[in-house]
Amino acid sequence: xxxxxxxxxxxxxxxxxxxxxxxxxxxxxxxxxxxxxxxxxxxxxxxxxxxxxxxxxxxxxxxxxxxxxxxxxxxxxxxxxxxxxxxxxxxxxxxxxxxxxxxxxxxxxxxxxxxxxxxxxxxxxxxxxxxxxxxxxxxxxxxxxxxxxxxxxxxxxxxxxxxxxxxxxxxxxxxxxxxxxxxxxxxxxxxxxxxxxxxxxxxxxxxxxxxxxxxxxxxxxxxxxxxxxxxxxxxxxxxxxxxxxxxxxxxxxxxxxx
Numbered sequence: 380x381x382x383x384x385x386x387x388x389x390x391x392x393x394x395x396x397x398x399x400x401x402x403x404x405x406x407x408x409x410x411x412x413x414x415x416x417x418x419x420x421x422x423x424x425x426x427x428x429x430x431x432x433x434x435x436x437x438x439x440x441x442x443x444x445x446x447x448x449x450x451x452x453x454x455x456x457x458x459x460x461x462x463x464x465x466x467x468x469x470x471x472x473x474x475x476x477x478x479x480x481x482x483x484x485x486x487x488x489x490x491x492x493x494x495x496x497x498x499x500x501x502x503x504x505x506x507x508x509x510x511x512x513x514x515x516x517x518x519x520x521x522x523x524x525x526x527x528x529x530x531x532x533x534x535x536x537x538x539x540x541x542x543x544x545x546x547x548x549x550x551x552x553x554x555x556x557x558x559x560x561x562x563x564x565x566x567x568x569x570x571x572x573x574x575x576x577x578x579x580x581x582x583x584x585x586x587x588x589x590x591x592x593x594x595x596x597x598x599x600x601x602x603x604x605x606x607x608x609x610x611x612x613x614x615x616x617x618x619x620x621x622x623x624x625x626x627x628x629x630x631x632x633x634x635x636x637x
Contacts (some may be wrong), residue, residue, distance in 0.1 A: 381465055381485060383443050383520050387411040387432070389456060390447030391419035393495040394470060398447060399427040401503050402527055411438065438463050443520060445489075450474050457482040466520055472544035475537050476511050485517040489525065490540060494551050506530040509540050560620045567617070599631035 391414030414420030479486035614621035
């Protein structure tokens with residue numbers, strides 16, 4: 380039977396830092412942290428009152444180990460910890476729970492559907508936690524940790540989690556790339572990008588109450604090819620944004636025909 384008394388964070392990146400801020404204690408006990416970047420892990424420990432470990436062998440018995448590491452490091456660390464920890468958790472949106480189960484029967488996935496930045500505060504109460512667990516006993520302890528994070532939790536199988544991850548890449552990373560291109564266009568043309576922020580914020584707010592299908596506006600949605608061609612001409616010296624603008628305009632116009 381699982382008898383967990385401690386949490387140990389493995390990793391010293393942005394996710395570890397945000398978890399360290401949210402999980403200062405577990406069952407009345409302090410959180411431990413170890414990272415290959417010892418200086419960075421020690422900095423996180425100092426900032427949030429964790430106990431910094433100098434090596435993996437210092438992890439106390441009966442610890443739930445949270446692998447806040449890159450995808451390609453998950454299995455190697457799971458193998459190193461197989462004699463040490465009865466419960467391993469990884470935080471990847473794309474990696475199988477089977478990266479852990481050869482090394483422990485008690486394994487779980489917590490994928491926070493959020494983009495983490497050192498400079499941005501994360502309100503965990505608004506972060507969906509996508510979960511998977513290997514057995515019912517591990518689920519009891521998983522929920523102890525999930526409840527401490529306080530975010531809305533949903534259990535999804537591996538295939539569904541991977542599909543949601545793809546959607547998150549499009550909705551977050553691709554849209555941010557559009558903002559990068561748009562900001563560059565504004566700078567090139569001596570325009571203040573901040574003038575677009577109320578529009579961007581309102582567009583995001585609108586999604587709280589309506590499907591994006593109902594919210595589409597713009598020249599392509601009303602078949603205004605005069606404006607579209609004028610815009611494309613303006614982008615002659617900005618090929619990346621021109622390519623995206625043309626592709627999206629054609630897709631929107633085609634969708635409107637159906």
